[in-house]
Each structure stands twice: as C-alpha cells, then as structure tokens.
Amino acid sequence: MHEPEPAAAPATGTQPAAADRLRDLLRTRAYQKALVFSALIGIPVSLAAFWFLAALHELEHALWADLPEALGWNTPPWWWPLPLLTLAGLTVGLVVRHLPGTGGHVPAAGLNPHGPSTSALPGVLLAALASLPLGAVLGPEAPLIALGGGLALLLAQLARAPVTAQSAPLLGAAGAAAALPAIFGNPLVGAVILIEVAGVGGPRLFAVMLPALLSSGIGSLVFTGFGRWTGLSTGNLSLKGLTSPRLDAGDVVWAVLLAVAIGAAMHYVINTGRLAAVFVSKRTVLHTTACALAAGACAAVYALAVDRSPAEVASSGQAALSRLAEDPHAWGVGALIAVLLCKGAAYALCLGSLRGGPVFPALFLGAATGVLLAPLPGLGVVPGLAAGMAAAGAAALRLPVSSAVLAVLLLGSAAMTPVVILAAVVGFVTVELLPPGRALPPTEEAPAGSTAGGGSGGRDEPDTGAGAGGRDVPRADRVSGRHEGGAE
Numbered sequence: 001m002h003e004p005e006p007a008a009a010p011a012t013g014t015q016p017a018a019a020d021r022l023r024d025l026l027r028t029r030a031y032q033k034a035l036v037f038s039a040l041i042g043i044p045v046s047l048a049a050f051w052f053l054a055a056l057h058e059l060e061h062a063l064w065a066d067l068p069e070a071l072g073w074n075t076p077p078w079w080w081p082l083p084l085l086t087l088a089g090l091t092v093g094l095v096v097r098h099l100p101g102t103g104g105h106v107p108a109a110g111l112n113p114h115g116p117s118t119s120a121l122p123g124v125l126l127a128a129l130a131s132l133p134l135g136a137v138l139g140p141e142a143p144l145i146a147l148g149g150g151l152a153l154l155l156a157q158l159a160r161a162p163v164t165a166q167s168a169p170l171l172g173a174a175g176a177a178a179a180l181p182a183i184f185g186n187p188l189v190g191a192v193i194l195i196e197v198a199g200v201g202g203p204r205l206f207a208v209m210l211p212a213l214l215s216s217g218i219g220s221l222v223f224t225g226f227g228r229w230t231g232l233s234t235g236n237l238s239l240k241g242l243t244s245p246r247l248d249a250g251d252v253v254w255a256v257l258l259a260v261a262i263g264a265a266m267h268y269v270i271n272t273g274r275l276a277a278v279f280v281s282k283r284t285v286l287h288t289t290a291c292a293l294a295a296g297a298c299a300a301v302y303a304l305a306v307d308r309s310p311a312e313v314a315s316s317g318q319a320a321l322s323r324l325a326e327d328p329h330a331w332g333v334g335a336l337i338a339v340l341l342c343k344g345a346a347y348a349l350c351l352g353s354l355r356g357g358p359v360f361p362a363l364f365l366g367a368a369t370g371v372l373l374a375p376l377p378g379l380g381v382v383p384g385l386a387a388g389m390a391a392a393g394a395a396a397l398r399l400p401v402s403s404a405v406l407a408v409l410l411l412g413s414a415a416m417t418p419v420v421i422l423a424a425v426v427g428f429v430t431v432e433l434l435p436p437g438r439a440l441p442p443t444e445e446a447p448a449g450s451t452a453g454g455g456s457g458g459r460d461e462p463d464t465g466a467g468a469g470g471r472d473v474p475r476a477d478r479v480s481g482r483h484e485g486g487a488e
Contacts, residue, residue: 037156038174045151049144049179052125056140059133064311078303081296081314084134089292091130092354093285095123103127104146106440107138107358108273108351111145111193111397118157121150127355135314137295137347138356140183145194145357148172148179189409193402250378251387251419258373258384259391259423262366263430266395267437269348269365274438276352281441291353295346302342306335313343316356317364324364328371328381336372340365358396363406366392386416391427400428 025031063084068076095103101120104127128143152175153168173194180190280287299313312320324331331339347361370388374381386407393403404424408417 034170037159038171041152041155041171041175042178044155045148045175045178046181048151049147052128052144052147053140053183056129056132059129060315063133064135064315075309076303076311078300078310081135081299081310082293083296085136085292085296085299085314086289088130088134088136088354089289090285092127092292093280093288095127095130095355096288097284099123099126103355104143106277106352107142107354107356108270108277109440110270111142111357111359111399117146118150118154121147121154124150124355131350131354131356132316135296135299135311136292136354136356137314137316137343137350137361138354138358139316139318139360140357141180141193141359142357143355144179144183145176148175148177151175152178184406184409189402189406192405193399196399196402248378251380251383252422254373254376254379255383255387255419255423256426258370258379258387259426260430262369262388262391263395263427264434265344265369266362266365266392266427267431267434269344270351270358270396271437272348273351274440276349278352278438278441280353288353291349295349295353298342298346298349302338305342306332306338308335312339313346316360317343318360321360321364321367324367324371325385328374328385331368331371333372336368340368340372343368359393359406362392362396363389363410366390382411383416383419386411387419387423390420390424394424394428395431398428398431400424403428 064076064080068074068080092103099122101117101123104120104124124143124146128140131138132140132143149172152171156171177187177190177194180193181187184190184193276291280291296314299310302308302313303310343361344365347365350356350361351358366388367385368388369392370384370386371381373379374384376384389410390403390407393406394400397403401424404417404421407420407424408414411420
C-alpha cells in the first residue's frame with residue numbers, strides 16, 4: 001500500500017523542496033493505489049458509521065424520551081439513570097474482561113487510541129452500545145475512530161491488499177476520517193483531528209493528510225445522502241441561533257483568564273478519570289459497575305437539586321449543548337453550577353470506567369462555564385461560550401488546533417476566531433505546565449512497555465519512543481513493568 005518515501009528530487013527553483021518530495025511521492029504507484037483505495041473504503045466505512053450512529057441515536061432517544069413518556073413521565077424521573085448506568089457498567093466490565101481489545105482504549109487516555117485492529121471491533125462496538133445510549137458521559141468519536149480504522153484494515157485484508165507497518169496507519173487514518181464527518185457536522189474537522197493526533201510532519205504529514213481528506217469528503221457525501229434518503233438522524237453536533245457580537249478588550253482579557261481556570265479544572269477532571277481507571281483495573285467487573293452507578297447517582301442528585309432532567313448530566317451533553325447555545329438564559333445560576341459539579345464528577349467516573357470519547361462532555365462543560373461567567377463586566381455570552389469550548393477541548397484532548405477548528409465551525413461564524421484560538425492555546429499551555437497526570441494501568445491493548453494513549457491529563461515529560469502515527473507519547477502515558485494499583 002505504501003512504499004518508503006523516495007529520495008528528494010533536486011529542487012527545480014520553481015517550488016519548495018517539500019513540494020518536490022510530495023510530487024515524487026504522488027508519482028509512486030504504491031501511493032496512487034493508496035489514494036484510490038482510500039476513496040473506495042470511504043463508502044463502506046461511511047455507511048457502517050452512519051448506521052452505527054443512527055443506532056446509538058435511536059436507542060438513546062428510546063431510553064431517555066420514548067420509554068419515560070410511555071410510562072407517563074414528561075421527562076425521566078430522578079432515579080432513571082441509576083438502573084441504566086448500572087447495566088452499562090456491568091456490560092462494559094464483562095466486555096473488558098472477556099473480549100479482545102478491552103472494548104477499546106480507556107477514554108481517560110484522550111483521543112489517541114492505539115492502531116486499528118479488526119479483532120477488537122466486536123468488543124469496541126458492544127462496549128459503545130452498552131455505554132453511550134444508557135447514559136455514559138462520553139461521546140461517540142473514539143468508537144467511530146476504532147470502527148473506521150478497523151473496517152479499513154478488514155476491507156484491505158478482504159481485498160488481499162498488502163498491509164505493512166507503513167500502510168496500516170495510513171489505512172487507519174483514512175478509515176477513521178471517513179467515519180467522523182457526521183458527528184462533527186463537517187468533514188474537515190475529522191481530517192484535522194486525525195492529522196493532529198498522528199502528530200507527524202513534513203512529507204509524512206501529507207502522506208496521511210491526503211487520503212484522510214479524500215476519504216473524509218466522500219464520507220460526508222454518503223452521510224448527507226443517506227440521511228435524506230432514510231430520514232434517520234445521527235445527531236451531528238451543530239449550534240444554531242447564535243449571533244456573534246463584536247469582540248472588545250474585555251472579551252479578550254476574560255477569555256485568557258477563563259482559559260486558565262478551565263484548563264486547570266479539566267486537568268484535574270481528567271486526572272480523576274485516570275484514578276478511576278486504576279480503581280477499575282483491580283476488579284474490573286465490580287468496580288466498573290460501581291463507577292457507572294456512581295455516575296448515575298450524580299445525575300440523580302442533579303435532578304433532585306434543581307428539578308431538571310437527569311439527562312442533562314447523563315449522556316454526552318451533545319443535545320444539551322445545543323439547547324444551552326440556543327437559550328442560555330433558560331439555565332439559572334444554580335442550574336449551571338449544579339450541572340458543572342455533577343456532570344464534571346460523572347464525566348471523570350465514566351472516563352476511567354466506560355467506553356466512548358472525551359470530546360462532547362468537555363465542550364459542554366467549557367460552554368456552561370462560559371455562560372455562567374458571562375455576566376462578568378466586559379464579557380458577553382457568545383465570547384464566553386466560544387472561549388469556554390475552545391479551552392476545555394484543548395485542555396481535555398491536548399489537541400489545540402483541532403479544538404479551535406471545531407469551536408469555530410460549531411459557532412458558525414469567524415467573528416469569534418481570535419478568542420477561540422487564544423483560549424485554545426492558553427488552555428493547552430495551562431495543562432502542559434501543570435504537574436503530570438496519573439499514568440494509566442496496563443491493559444490488553446497496551447501491554448507493559450507500550451503506549452497507553454497520548455491524550456490528556458497534564459504535562460508529561462517526553463520519552464524517546466513514538467506512539468501511534470509516529471507521535472512521541474508522554475512518559476506518564478507509558479506503562480512499563482509493574483504498575484502501582486496493578487491490573488486484574
């Protein structure tokens with residue numbers, strides 16, 4: 001699929017040397033075949049991702065809207081999350097213990113899962129279906145990345161295409177990029193995330209970027225067409241009804257301070273999630289169930305405290321974020337404080353125990369913080385919401401470029417771009433300067449001596465090894481030898 005990069009041709013004087021190397025790479029038959037194959041796999045991978053997201057959306061709606069309504073409640077009662085999340089924890093614990101791949105990577109590791117795997121796909125899908133519709137405070141992006149990468153490898157194997165150590169990351173990136181467009185509402189976001197997660201540069205960056213962009217664009221077309229044809233919704237994230245005001249000096253100053261505070265808070269939330277992962281590793285099934293039940297208790301406490309739906313704490317926060325953006329004044333100060341405390345605690349518990357992605361709850365927590373602090377003199381609601389989302393995303397994922405792009409596209413306006421970029425950079429730098437987070441325990445996916453994901457949780461001293469896609473993985477994200485807390 002992908003040969004070693006050819007030697008650079010002498011510069012012609014009409015374009016940079018990097019462009020010459022890219023031209024030589026594009027002329028190789030192996031890379032041309034990789035581009036064609038990336039375009040082809042975008043279609044089946046996008047279809048699989050569409051039906052997967054549609055199933056998640058329909059199940060969540062049935063469990064949190066249709067079933068309570070059928071039983072006579074307009075909204076789920078306060079105790080509703082307790083049995084659902086208990087069932088989720090029990091199922092995920094059994095998947096982690098008995099199926100290959102441990103149901104996917106631990107969400108507290110961030111958004112840098114291990115290389116694509118076909119054997120882990122059943123466990124990943126089952127763990128996601130058990131976690132997300134039942135109220136896990138996580139998003140679907142990590143299972144989508146695993147689904148896209150695993151299916152791309154499977155299709156390559158079925159087509160009897162040679163899969164090498166060089167071509168596997170490219171196939172995984174193309175498959176993941178084809179799966180991500182619908183959930184983020186834009187094909188560019190998935191491509192940017194995959195590029196930043198890969199963490200490579202120079203010609204190798206282009207080698208990953210072109211198939212990812214091509215497959216992502218085709219995937220977006222498939223999603224759009226199938227959505228109109230079937231009438232089903234996959235719940236793509238978009239914020240409507242926002243009117244962007246002009247920025248002033250107060251917005252900029254408050255954005256910096258807000259980003260520092262959110263970055264520090266997200267660091268400790270992620271680190272708590274890592275502690276939960278260590279706790280879960282000792283007795284997987286029992287402790288996973290206990291953490292999930294505790295997350296359900298957070299949602300129940302919220303519903304009892306402010307007389308609102310427990311679904312605003314349970315689940316990813318994707319729908320709640322849209323409602324918050326459309327009508328921020330519908331949330332009183334007490335409700336905002338309660339949702340930040342309860343959802344933050346439930347998010348940390350789910351990060352270390354259930355399976356999913358860390359993006360959407362982080363965006364919601366950042367947006368809610370921005371809305372809560374919007375009455376500060378000189379800070380508006382929209383700048384506060386924009387800065388909060390960008391800072392929380394960059395701090396939780398340690399992907400500042402992706403977080404900034406995602407926030408700008410969600411806002412639907414370029415007016416907030418300066419505040420978004422500033423907040424993303426400050427939030428990221430804040431996390432990097434804080435003490436390292438707790439290392440994750442070893443799992444079947446990350447045996448001793450390998451990487452456990454380069455996601456989040458504070459600054460870790462760099463090591464000399466390279467993680468997925470060639471990116472240096474922080475030392476605290478590595479596991480070597482016997483780990484404190486042990487594994488079951």
